[in-house]
Amino acid sequence: MRVSLKDVAVRAEVSIKTVSNVVNNFKHVTPATRQKVQQAIDELGYQPNLTARHLRKGRTGIIALAVPELENPYFAELAGAVIDAAARHDYTVLLDHTQGSRERELLVTQGFRARVIDGLILNPLELEAEDLAARADDTPLVLIGERSYDLPYDHIAIDNISAARAVVRHLLDLGRRRIAFLGSRGDRPSQPSHLRLLGWQAELAAAGVTADQALIGSVEGWSRADGAAAMAALLDAGQRPDAVFAYNDLVAIGAMRVMAERGLRVPEDIAVVGFDDLSEGRFGTVSLTTVSPDKQAIARLAVESVVHQLADGKAESATSGTAETQDATTGQPGRAGAPGRVGNGRAGREIDPGFRLVERESTLGRVRAATSG
Amino acid sequence: MRVSLKDVAVRAEVSIKTVSNVVNNFKHVTPATRQKVQQAIDELGYQPNLTARHLRKGRTGIIALAVPELENPYFAELAGAVIDAAARHDYTVLLDHTQGSRERELLVTQGFRARVIDGLILNPLELEAEDLAARADDTPLVLIGERSYDLPYDHIAIDNISAARAVVRHLLDLGRRRIAFLGSRGDRPSQPSHLRLLGWQAELAAAGVTADQALIGSVEGWSRADGAAAMAALLDAGQRPDAVFAYNDLVAIGAMRVMAERGLRVPEDIAVVGFDDLSEGRFGTVSLTTVSPDKQAIARLAVESVVHQLADGKAESATSGTAETQDATTGQPGRAGAPGRVGNGRAGREIDPGFRLVERESTLGRVRAATSG
DNA sequence: TCCCTCTTGTATAACGTTAGAAACAAGGGC
DNA sequence: GCCCTTGTTTCTAACGTTATACAAGAGGGA
Numbered sequence: 001m002r003v004s005l006k007d008v009a010v011r012a013e014v015s016i017k018t019v020s021n022v023v024n025n026f027k028h029v030t031p032a033t034r035q036k037v038q039q040a041i042d043e044l045g046y047q048p049n050l051t052a053r054h055l056r057k058g059r060t061g062i063i064a065l066a067v068p069e070l071e072n073p074y075f076a077e078l079a080g081a082v083i084d085a086a087a088r089h090d091y092t093v094l095l096d097h098t099q100g101s102r103e104r105e106l107l108v109t110q111g112f113r114a115r116v117i118d119g120l121i122l123n124p125l126e127l128e129a130e131d132l133a134a135r136a137d138d139t140p141l142v143l144i145g146e147r148s149y150d151l152p153y154d155h156i157a158i159d160n161i162s163a164a165r166a167v168v169r170h171l172l173d174l175g176r177r178r179i180a181f182l183g184s185r186g187d188r189p190s191q192p193s194h195l196r197l198l199g200w201q202a203e204l205a206a207a208g209v210t211a212d213q214a215l216i217g218s219v220e221g222w223s224r225a226d227g228a229a230a231m232a233a234l235l236d237a238g239q240r241p242d243a244v245f246a247y248n249d250l251v252a253i254g255a256m257r258v259m260a261e262r263g264l265r266v267p268e269d270i271a272v273v274g275f276d277d278l279s280e281g282r283f284g285t286v287s288l289t290t291v292s293p294d295k296q297a298i299a300r301l302a303v304e305s306v307v308h309q310l311a312d313g314k315a316e317s318a319t320s321g322t323a324e325t326q327d328a329t330t331g332q333p334g335r336a337g338a339p340g341r342v343g344n345g346r347a348g349r350e351i352d353p354g355f356r357l358v359e360r361e362s363t364l365g366r367v368r369a370a371t372s373g
Numbered sequence: 374m375r376v377s378l379k380d381v382a383v384r385a386e387v388s389i390k391t392v393s394n395v396v397n398n399f400k401h402v403t404p405a406t407r408q409k410v411q412q413a414i415d416e417l418g419y420q421p422n423l424t425a426r427h428l429r430k431g432r433t434g435i436i437a438l439a440v441p442e443l444e445n446p447y448f449a450e451l452a453g454a455v456i457d458a459a460a461r462h463d464y465t466v467l468l469d470h471t472q473g474s475r476e477r478e479l480l481v482t483q484g485f486r487a488r489v490i491d492g493l494i495l496n497p498l499e500l501e502a503e504d505l506a507a508r509a510d511d512t513p514l515v516l517i518g519e520r521s522y523d524l525p526y527d528h529i530a531i532d533n534i535s536a537a538r539a540v541v542r543h544l545l546d547l548g549r550r551r552i553a554f555l556g557s558r559g560d561r562p563s564q565p566s567h568l569r570l571l572g573w574q575a576e577l578a579a580a581g582v583t584a585d586q587a588l589i590g591s592v593e594g595w596s597r598a599d600g601a602a603a604m605a606a607l608l609d610a611g612q613r614p615d616a617v618f619a620y621n622d623l624v625a626i627g628a629m630r631v632m633a634e635r636g637l638r639v640p641e642d643i644a645v646v647g648f649d650d651l652s653e654g655r656f657g658t659v660s661l662t663t664v665s666p667d668k669q670a671i672a673r674l675a676v677e678s679v680v681h682q683l684a685d686g687k688a689e690s691a692t693s694g695t696a697e698t699q700d701a702t703t704g705q706p707g708r709a710g711a712p713g714r715v716g717n718g719r720a721g722r723e724i725d726p727g728f729r730l731v732e733r734e735s736t737l738g739r740v741r742a743a744t745s746g
Numbered sequence: 747t748c749c750c751t752c753t754t755g756t757a758t759a760a761c762g763t764t765a766g767a768a769a770c771a772a773g774g775g776c
Numbered sequence: 777g778c779c780c781t782t783g784t785t786t787c788t789a790a791c792g793t794t795a796t797a798c799a800a801g802a803g804g805g806a
Contacts, residue, residue, distance in 0.1 A: 004762055015786045020764065028784055045509055050489040051433060052762035055424045055791050062467070062489075069453065071652065076449035080442065080470060092489075094435070095468040097453060116423040116435075116465075136418060224656040253656055260658045279444065283597040283626055285633045285658040377792055388756045393794065401754055425792035428761050 003044045012040035023048060063091045063306055064117040066108045068100040068125050072223075072250065074276040074295075075123070078144075081299035082121065089307050091118070100221075102126035111137035119306035140309035142302045146195055152348035154305040158293045158355040164199025165206075166357050167245050167273050167291060172207050176243035176271055179204070182217040182230050182255055183247025193222075193247045196275070200245060215241055222247055227254025235262060242270060249274035249281040249290055256284065277358055287360040297353035305351070376417045385413035396421060436464045436679055437490040439481045441473040441498050445596075445623065447649040447668075448496070451517075454672035455494065462680050464491070473594070475499035484510035492679035513682035515675045519568055525721035527678040531666045531728040537572025538579075539730050540618050540646050540664060545580050549616035549644055552577070555590040555603050555628055556620025566595070566620045569648070573618060588614055595620055600627025608635060615643060622647035622654040622663055629657065650731055660733040670726035678724070 005023075009016045014037060021029050022037040029037075040046075054060040065082050067075040075097075083093045094117055098104040105127045108120065123145040124132075132151050135141070143155045171179050181200045183193050197216070204211040214237065217230035227250060234241070235258070246252035252274035256266055264270055266286050274281055277292030378396075382389045387410060394402050395410040402410075413419075427433040438455050440448040448470075456466045467490055471477040478500045481493065496518040497505075505524050508514070516528045544552050554573045556566050570589070577584040587610065590603035600623060607614070608631070619625035625647035629639055639645055639659050647654055650665030 002762095006762080016762090017764080017787080018785060021785085024764080030784070033785080047484060049428075049762050051424060051428045052791090053764075054489075055422075055428050055761090055793085056763045056765085058791075060424060060489075070443075070449045070456075071446075071453055073444075073446055073449065073653075076443045076446065076452075079449075079468070080444055083443075083468065083470060092467060092469070094465060095452070095456065096465070097456060111420065116427075116433075224652065228656070257656050257658065279597065280446075280653050283601070283630050285630065375792095379792080389792090390757080390794080391755060394755085397794085403754070406755080422792050425761090426794075428763085428791090429793045429795085431761075 002049070003046045004049065005046075008037065008040045008044055008046050011044060012037045059118050059310070060116055061091055062094050062117050063119045063121065063303065064094040064096060064108070065121045066096045066098055066105070067123045068098055070095070070097050073278045073280055074248065074250075077278070078123075078295050078299060081295045082303060085296075085299040085303040089303060091303065091307070098125070100125040102128075102131070106131055109135055109137070109141065111139055118310055121302045121306065140306050142305045142309075144298060144302055146193075148195075148350075154302075154309075154349050154351060156298050156301050156305070156351045156353060159352055160195035161199040161202065163275070163291045163293075163355050163357070164196040164245070165203040167275075168200050168203035169207070170357060170359070171243045171245065171271060171273065172203070172209065174243075174271065177209060178212070178215060178239075178241045179209075179243040179245060180215040180217060180234060180239065180241035181245050181247075182227060182234070183219050183222055183251045184216050185219060196245075196247060214239055219247070219251065222251055224250045224254035224257070227251030228258045229254075231255035231258040244270055244272050246272065246274045249276045249278045249288060252288055252290075253281065253284060256286070256288075260285075277356075282360075289360045290358050292356045292358045294353045294355060301351050301353055305349075375422070376419045377422065378419075381410065381413045381417055381419050384417060385410045432491050432683070433489055434464055435467050435490050436492045436494065436676065437467040437469060437481070438494045439469045439471055439478070440496045441471055443468070443470050446651045446653055447621065447623075450651070451496075451668050451672060454668045455676060458669075458672040458676040462676060464676065464680070471498070473498040475501075475504070479504055482508050482510070482514065484512055491683055494675045494679065513679050515678045515682075517671060517675055519566075521568075521723070527675075527682075527722050527724060529671050529674050529678070529724045529726060531671075532725055533568035534572040534575065536648070536664045536666075536728050536730070537569040537618070538576040540648075541573050541576035542580070543730065543732070544616045544618065544644060544646065545576070545582065547616075547644065550582060551585070551588060551612075551614045552582075552616040552618060553588040553590060553607060553612065553614035554618050554620075555600060555607070556592050556595055556624045557589050558592060569618075569620055587612055592620070592624065595624055597623045597627035597630070600624030601631045602627070604628035604631040617643055617645050619645065619647045622649045622651040622661060625661055625663070626654065626657060629659070629661075633658075650729075655733075662733045663731055665729045665731045667726045667728060674724050674726055678722075 005016050005019050008019045012019065014033065018029065018033060019037050019041075020026075022034050022041070050061065063082075063086050065079060067079060070076050070079065079093070079095060086093050096108060098108060105122070105124050108122060109127070109132065117139065119140040119142070121142045121144060124143060124147050125145075127147070129149045129151060132149055132153070141153050143149070143153050144157065146157055146160050148155060148157065168179060179200070181197055184197050185193055201211045215234070217234045219226040219230045227246060230251070231244070231254065244252070244255055246255055252272050256272055259266055259270060259272075266272055272288065274288050274290040277290045281288035281290055378389050378392050381392045385392065387406065391402065391406065392410050392414075393399075395407050395414070423434065436455075436459050438452060440452060443449050443452065452466075452468060459466050469481060471481060478495070478497050481495060482500070482505065490512065492513040492515070494515045494517060497516060497520050498518075500520070502522045502524060505522055505526070514526050516522070516526050517530065519530055519533050521528060521530065541552060552573070554570055557570050558566055574584045588607070590607045592599040592603045600619060603624070604617070604627065617625070617628055619628055625645050629645055632639055632643060632645075637643055645661065647661050647663040650663045654661035654663055
């Protein structure tokens, strides 16, 4: 049988509240009493019932994290970072994955775990702005990932356009001219890959290079298989890019697989750059050059946002003070952007955790690699 | 303000209990009353407070899953499967990672999330039998993974020795003779990799091939970097294996990276087999042949074990009825082994979810590949 | 008509905790 | 010696739900 405060109280010959005071380290407890109670606690092996505590206090100490899919190592690594960041604030993480389904994302935001979580960190893929605007649940919510909504919720995301431009600029500097973008989703213009595609276009334009629409590879999703399919389609269409900027590392890895099958050498024939900096990318036959978002910072900032929202539900959270600077090759210092629309009693902030362009020569080729296009 | 049963009761002009009856779909409620209450619920947007419900019922609907590290795709994929399996039983998953630290594993088993989780699924790495034997917490516990303890807890794991023997037998059939095992941890004999090493030894012995101790590659951990280091060490020591059986896919991938750097061709010079069947392994420059544990089955069986333990804490759980058959190349039908020692009021079972040896020619070479040893 | 059963709904007491008020003892100033 | 203050402990009421016991009303058989 489980032992409660009452049992301890009986054993220590003291009131329930006194035991509670000892457990919660309240002042006004005589050392003698404290010791007597502590002894009873130890002897009985008392452990507080968190459910009851939370019912009383209105907080559960649990933060939910909802990502599209754990099978994607990026989200797995991010989840690990969030768990650690939450632990530093004495929070535990309830993990859910939405499979990139709008319905599941909707369900999560509308509090299907109602009253059992204190806050929610969500990486949406399909959710629309109106879905979020219609949200009735007042559980603190933080958004992470590329999708941006003009809504009063904190949003943690790196500057995807800048990151994409940095990649393209770098490839241009290396002498590449026919730079493909792999990972556009044609079906919906506001899809996550949109910003990276925009950055690709913008930087090419800035350099006076034509953004050849035929070099945009479409995908169904962003897995390795999708990357392979897109690369194969590109090659089958007769395209011969001298560089590939993939939406993420998984797409890049799938594409490289196809390149190997077709006898295209990386980086001699094609330079490849990914996004996410997965451990996986470092240990392929060639190491993948990639954009490395600071996952630790993302996790930390997201958790802090939730914690701050909980600390004072009415006042604006002040996360900007904790944003830190990255010593990034082409990075962005972490900065809190202009607050979004005010609503729900507080402002939504755009928070940039910063990124690094991790250059690994093996997929880039040394400076001025021969171009074949 | 959050709306409670009381608010609904007032609005529907009915007692609290009646509202509760409607919410819980109890019988003995007039259609008229039910409709009146339902309307009030809809109008007020009532959502039950799970914390309160759980305090009252003694169950939280949350299962904890503790794995060594989410960064390992195997555990990420497994976690995804567990989340889905739990959802089918209306359970939510609280995820934790122990970083392979004995202290954290100990903390988890001893109920640091006391009274907030209904059950625990743990994949231990460092935990000792005596740690588990001394466990005071009576929260249902299920163990998964290679480590086996003779203790009254359900244990879900494939037959590692059989799987390892199947791998080695297959390599022998292909004509390989100098088969290295990569991923032994020398420091502790009872470490997870032990069983696979035993299988390697046993099958070689059965085939009359000397198990050359020099072909055992030691690692610090089981990451890609560890695999690379172990492979490099083996080669630096002058060993020239014609096949490598790696403890897991990550180790295999790290090893293959080193092979590529040293100009060794896979599979022509060295055949490679891994363990876990990670998506990652399918998309390397070569597809990795691997042992594929049925992760869905592992997740399902683990969740079912917890659910059954909860269903009747005193009676023995009867998971054996649900074990299913695998159409496996070299697989083991899922079978419930002999129950372990009885204790704690119930028997601990060894449950085998089954595995498949997924043969991908690219890392094996066609039949009778030339041997260099 | 009375009593008994069956159905439906209501009051009340938990579950284990924390917060606030109230009670109690001890000590000091008048 | 009395009252007031200070420090410590106890008492009681929540938090929102479900479970148990019970009350009220309807219907049927004797």
